[in-house]
Amino acid sequence: MNTATPPDFPQWDDAATAGMDQPHLLLYRSNLLGSDLRITNYGGGNTSAKIWQRDPLSGADAEVLWVKGSGGDVGSMKLDGFSTLYMDKLRALKGLYRGLEHEDEMVGYLPHCTFNLNARAASIDTPLHSSLPYAHVDHMHPDAVIAIAAMANGEAITRQVYEGTVGWMPWLRPGYELGQRLAAYNAAHPGLRGIVLGGHGLFSWGESSRACYENTVDLIERAQAWLSRERERRQVQVFGGTRFDTLDGAASEATLARVLPVLRGLAAQGSPKLLHVNTSPEVMQFVNSAELEPLAALGTSCPDHFLRTKIRPLIVPEAVYTLEGPALKTALDDLLTAYRADYAAYYERCKRANSPALRDPNPVVILLPRIGMVTIAKDKATARIAGEFYVNAINVMREANAVDQYVGLPEQEAFDIEYWLLEEAKLQRMPKPKPLVGKVALVTGGAGGIGQAIARRMLAEGACVVLADIDEDALASVTADLAKAHGKDHVRGVRCDVTDEASVIAAYGRAALAFGGVDILVSNAGIASAAPIDETTLALWNRNQSILATGYFLVAREAFKLMKAQGTGGSIVMIASKNGMVASNQATAYCAAKAAEIQLSRSFALEGAPLGIRSNVVNPDAVIRGSKIWTGKWSEERAAANKVDEGDLEAFYRDRSMLKRSVFPEDIAEATYFFACEDLSAKSTGNILNVDAGNLAAFTR
CATH class of the missing domain: 3.40.50.720 (NAD(P)-binding Rossmann-like Domain)
Structure with a gap:
């Protein structure tokens, strides 16, 4: 196993980690992994360590799974972001498992496995970590590995890239069943360094936090290097070549300043939203490409991507955004109406008997050839992060299509993730937004x-x-x-x-x-x-x-x-x-x-x-304290006009008022x-x- 971090990835610092206990080493590893978007996207992936600790009830040593809790971000989380669970209780859950059709009920058992009254809710990925026999496990969503996982021939290419040291498992929704299959696959293939999950990401492990980190980043670097060599060897035009030229900065900003308020208003539908503009090189290469329409229509692959971005974006043609006044509003309204109808049809095709109700059918990602990408959400951070996730999706599509053929998740699988009852329960637990959110x-x-x-x-x-x-x-x-x-x-x-x-x-x-x-x-x-x-x-x-x-x-x-x-x-x-x-x-x-x-x-x-x-x-x-207008001549002039000393102005105005208050x-x-x-x-x-x-x-x- 490689024991050195590739030079352009964040390096493990022995001096910084000296004297750390196992939980803090896990936190250090998690933050280090999350500091590089090539390793995982915001909020994506999870990390774990199996640590022996004193049981506060029995006083005996107990094996405890520390794993990133629900809704956290490995790059910014603190120690309280980890769930802690008894490993013996997690292993005992196998006797309660009734099969794939009932796997969601297993989430309800996780709180019963909590160690030391930890209030951090366990995530759906907990069984994936507890099922693997390794002390330290990472599950990351690196663009390079997802690109391979999203290729039509991903399994064969995984074998080629990793020379048999990394396994492959086809797509399966995260949950208890996937955990059981991961354990079975790992047992049947001893000596693996990791497993690629089709359309999803990478599992990797190590004997210590440092060894796990270095194994993870080495596997990602190997995927990046292989893809780079293949692109160079094949000399493939990225996204089929360039179809549009980027609009110059001033013209682009003027267009956006005119278009965005109209777009924002039409997409609001009674709930205010905020927009974020992304004109990064990756975005511009995609929106200006010959393959924009067919690739955008395929949707995203990794579940983290489409949970943030919806199954596919809306493309606004130049013929629309160059309009002005009522014509612009009508044309944008027609596009949004068509998108909402298409999304509603997708919901009707895929819904289950117990699916949550149709959610906001407006697009999250809007692509404008020559200009860039606009993302829309209930708040600015969510809109920005959605854009970052779609950049991840663009990177995946670019790499996959350059070497093989990009394949998005089947529509029904995507729907089952988007309208997963467990995801709905998470949404329902969200606190009520403050009054001015979205304003x-x-x-x-x-x-x-x-x-x-x-x-x-x-x-x-x-x-x-x-x-x-x-x-x-x-x-x-x-x-x-x-x-x-x-x-x-x-x-x-x-x-x-x-x-x-x-x-x-x-x-x-x-x-x-x-x-x-x-x-x-x-x-x-x-x-x-x-x-x-x-x-x-x-x-x-x-x-x-x-x-x-x-x-x-x-x-x-x-x-x-x-x-x-x-x-x-x-x-x-x-x-x-x-x-x-x-x-x-x-x-x-x-x-x-x-x-x-x-x-x-x-x-x-x-x-x-x-x-x-x-x-x-x-x-x-008479707002005197903190007001800039009282720092100039005004204070002196008002004091003179009212025949009082300048230092007595606040008291003068306070005493002049009926309530005698400043x-x-x-x-x-x-x-x-x-x-x-x-x-x-x-x-x-x-x-x-x-x-x-x-x-x-x-x-x-």
Whole structure:
């Protein structure tokens, strides 16, 4: 057996593993395997170790199976991601097995085998690991091995690649029966280093965690090297050669910015979705190829692939995505309608008497020749990961077709995995999504104190957020902080000058490319200024109008256009001011612009109502802590106008209020969330919510 890791794979680090116990060595191995997408995809594959431990009940030593639990990811899991089960109890389950037709009931016995009250649910692959007699077992989904497993002559090619040291078993759905057959095959073929499962992946093993790791990556490297040599020898055109040229970057982005909101809206069907764009070299080679249509129609092979991507993608021809306006929407709607009908027919052909109900029939993977791939899901991470899985499928198809003939799983087998009752039970156990999951909020002035607080509130409720700000340094810092706290999938930053029409349009284009569109606009960018009327220059007046009136118009107009294209409604929230309701001394330009914002919001509410687009106003007052406008001359000017020391401003405004309470950015964020969330304010539009701790003169009337 090879004992060295191929040089371009992650290397086992003896110094890092020195002193580790067996569970931590298993975790190290798992994370190392998951760190390289050539070894396994996100969430795919599993690892195990059989470890002797003290039984907390009897005090005697017990053999315990540590195996990746249900729903985990080997690359990012922690020690609590493993299920632990008594091996003697797992072996005893054989006496309860009633055959293939009843194998799903075996999952119900796994909790009875739990060691040390471990709450981590065991996965369906547990019997595959417990049935093999090796101390350390890996089950990976490497593209190179799946390519061989998905070839028409995969069994013969496996023998050729591994010279008889790796076995072959035909496709069988994961479960107890496959575990029994793995054990029988292994017993009948002593001396194997691993077993390839047709259309599925690789099982491999070793005497220690390190030996198991090195065996696994060596087997994968051998498959990669063999495929590379065969491609070179055969000189086969990849995917039958190139049919389309890639659209240049600017034209591609402009097309996507126009198409994605329409596509997103049509695919929503009452449940918001987010989009992810992938233009990687692998994707472009596939979507531009001569064999795109026939290969895409075959569907994917590995069950992990089609569970994430559906059985086949939707192809949007160039003749469709180059259309504009109503013609584009009609053509896309026709394509989606046809796809949904085809998916429903697939369900009707394959459903069993006890199959779960038809799920969302919309495509997950959408391929656009010359442009790339778009994936759609309920949240950004799921959409991104679905795209990564389809890249795995592309890699498999490319390698398989270059050497032999790619073969997807039979339709009925694919259906039985997709609508497996055990998978359905897993879906039903998923927690209820947060209120803003699938929604996209664009927040102008996002790098300021109020903007940050609003973004954090939206992110906490599941939204994705685009922070727009003119201050690039602050924007980069805040975006990085929020991405660290809430995940990089959920946050984007874009420089935006709200007074510049082109800059505003570009910001919405970036939002469309990042997430597919925008559902919530929080117009929050602002300045503050003070001067007696006779000292208010035209430049000062114009600056206030430009940012606070024209800027608010531009960002709301572009949001309105995008929401209209999506056809799924939306929420516009304008952060105005108490000064929009009641004039303040020596702040004429500011007060007039803030009053304009309030009337502007009412106009958007009026025209947006037939489209389900709501528009409301939040009026803060005296948000001093955390607000950027109080760091400049505004603080000094307001102190002078109110004849108080600058350090006493917060106390002055607090004591001036009816409730005698200070107003903070988080208070504005809470009011904004109320208007953004349909569950809370679906019947509110054209409204004003004061968040000022009570100011009689500012009462709405």
